[in-house]
Amino acid sequence: MKANMACSCVELNDLPDEIFLIIFKKLDNFDILNSFHGVKNIRLNKIIHDSIFTSDLNFVKWSSNKFFNKLSSNVMLNRFCLQILPAISIKIKWLYLESSSAENILRAADYPSLYGLGLYNIKEKTARRLFNVKYNYLITLDIETVRDDCIEELLFNTKTCFHNNIVLYINYKSLERVTHNFTRDITRINCAKVNEIFLVGEKIYSNSLRDYFPCAIIH
Template structure:
């Protein structure tokens, strides 16, 4: 055992799930989706796809949008694949329109919006922001 190496792929699915549950869903999806067939199946599990926080938070409770690189990958590759599994989003207001206008989220029932200016909130709740959505 002194020189024994165990790789991630050697672990049973149950152990991988225990490990992955300790991480943020966004990190798991960004890092492991489309890596290989086995990991793809695991990360498509509803435990990782139903509740997404697509923003970062700091220790002083400030919220920032994801970096453009991460947000681009989510909008172009990840969200289109899992859109039907998403039930709840936490979004930072500057990326809200881009993410929500990307596709239809048929099972979305909850939305947390952060850093939302009062004028944007007014436009959102009076239908001015999403008036161009065609479902």
């Protein structure tokens, strides 16, 4: 048995990088990093740290019409926050986060290349704390499933400062409520910085929408 295992290991190590890439591209980046980060194989570690597998990380899963956190235990959360994320943070461009782990993940490392953030099940207090941090390159924000009170935290210019040219994914009815049917001044400044907006749900829009997002392409 030991001889067979040794033989199998030799055969695995003899596989070209292209084969590993084909296999890993069929897997989720989260699962690849969780399973293989830190293995005692320099070549394998180099492959999984390629930007193909580190630029886009989704910590959220959809099941039974609900969003759940993939980090199912503190052990897994600590592994990502203490080992994996600090090692690859400079390469991360997109993060999809659920409320229960969002703060830990965003504070685990600096993300100088982060330009896209998806938030799910986020609570108001969590949103308030999250956006005390400045993300210089953040230009895409997906908050289409976020509650109204959290959207307020993000759109109030007194609480969150948007950069210009933001791309926003949001539920139309939520946006309509939070902006008081596109008349509210405190949300107007950040909305004016939106360069492109993808509206989910309702397809009949208020006539005031265009004036409220003067710079945006509306989808």
